[in-house]
Amino acid sequence: MATQARSKSDDSHNHTEKDAKNGDNGHDHQDGHSHGLFGGHHHHHDNAYLTSQNKNDAGVRITRIGLYCNLGMALAKGAGGYYFNSQSMIADAWHSLTDLASDFLTLATVSWSLRPPTDKFPTGFGKVESLGSLGVSGMLLGGGIFMCISSLQILHAHFFLDAAAAAEVMAHGHGHSHSHSHGHDGPSLHAAWLALGTVLVKEWLYRATMKVARERKSSVLASNAVHHRVDSMTGIVTLFAILGANFIHDASWLDPVGGLFISLLVIRAGWENTAAALYELADRSIDDDIKRSVRKSVTKALDNDIMLANGQQHLAELRDVSGVKSGQNYLVDLELAVPADWTVENVRTIEDAVRTQVGGSVRGVRRVHVRFVKLDETIEKFDEFISGEISPRASPEPEDHDHSHDDHDHNHGGKEHNH
Structure with missing residues (x-):
């Protein structure tokens, strides 16, 4: 079965208190x-x-x-x-x-x-x-x-x-x-x-x-x-x-x-x-040591024996780690590459396992967002952002206005011709 992700809002707080009782996290702490x-x-x-x-x-x-x-x-x-x-x-x-x-x-x-x-x-x-x-x-x-x-x-x-x-x-x-x-x-x-x-x-x-x-x-x-x-x-x-x-x-x-x-x-x-x-x-990226801790946790999760719904071993691999710091919270974004023929159930199994591992081992992580890409393709970074070259003024209003204006000119010209 898929490993269930944590959904309680106080996970990070509970983890912090656990660390206060048991000592520091070692390398996973900044x-x-x-x-x-x-x-x-x-x-x-x-x-x-x-x-x-x-x-x-x-x-x-x-x-x-x-x-x-x-x-x-x-x-x-x-x-x-x-x-x-x-x-x-x-x-x-x-x-x-x-x-x-x-x-x-x-x-x-x-x-x-x-x-x-x-x-x-x-x-x-x-x-x-x-x-x-x-x-x-x-x-x-x-x-x-x-x-x-x-x-x-x-x-x-x-x-x-x-x-x-x-x-x-x-x-x-x-x-x-x-x-x-x-x-x-x-x-x-x-x-x-x-x-x-x-x-x-x-x-x-x-x-x-x-x-x-x-x-x-x-x-x-x-x-x-x-x-x-x-x-x-x-x-x-x-x-x-x-x-x-x-x-x-x-x-x-x-x-x-x-x-x-x-x-x-x-x-x-x-x-x-x-x-x-x-x-x-200003949403500057998280520090490199936090990225290393997240990467290590994701690698550990993927190295575990995660069984997919069809009983096969997974072929997922980590491509990129990014995110922003929000107060004492870290909002982490991951990019994972998987085979193109995977089902939604398969990617969800991997996503739950990764989120659980990262949330439980890297202090301060409050959100893990996973983006999946195909193994055999290379995606340009930040490709999900809308290009600034696309004009935001392209809307139906100017087109309708132009059309009405053209019709007006055409009719006016017709009236002149008939006159």
Whole structure:
């Protein structure tokens, strides 16, 4: 009998929760992290551990602890940077928000994006997450640019303006003015304790998360652990900027330099996330590693002993894999070549087997559309699209108008002749 395809709308959600309980999928998972120079990084969280309902799982627990710690530290660094007059700490708070935004966005949209498709939304609701991501990343990009400009203004005032003008710029830039016992306009030394605390918390999160990742052999948790370590390094930059501004003679410029450095990281992450959201909304193709995972799953399905209705072995082969990303969902298109004399029942048997295998082994796949072609022919890619050379103006209305106009001319000419 034909293998039955999954039809429940929550297949992807169930599969995600299963992975959160049993560890990562290995090669079928795309962790989406890339780390650049000096801790610059861009990442898309795999939020299986945040959305799972299994709160007793070690991976779920440490991931949510990390989320709560990030939230607390972002608020503390923002308030502390404002009160202690530290540009680098305020920029570090924005840096923390770039990571929190992705997690909270997923938590807010996961149930919506996993709703089944409707007549009005035939491809589902995954783009809701893409729209939200565009808004949040745009906000963070703007925040990073604001912090960058603020740091540049303070550096300009420090090096190029007199003391009175520099003090005015500082008061305008921060919106407040504090008097410090160390007698200069740099950050308060008390900010160093807050920076040190965030470094220690992040280092503990790195070690705790990496321990669970090694026990579970989970690349998802390992990526999150590395991300905690990168945040710890950013906190060290903030700490040294504050200490240098307090203990090195006439080095209050170090704090806005640290803020400038961190704001550039925020701008980079905000721009990359904004670009990723725009690409999703523009229906750019799925990543190559997802294509490889889909191809491997399809090959595995075709290698199984699929018996057709007439008892024969199938001769189907995979020709092409494509698709688009819709939020956290993947809408996959496959092209399979089969013999020209196959019946509808035969192709349906293959289609069900392939859809079941891909949907069950590649995380995030929400739809598998299969197109069948003949084995002995080569089909040009994108041939199903209507050529742009065909004029959309070819309609009956102009023809009827032209015909009536011709008749009118003919009759008019006849009348003239009779007259």
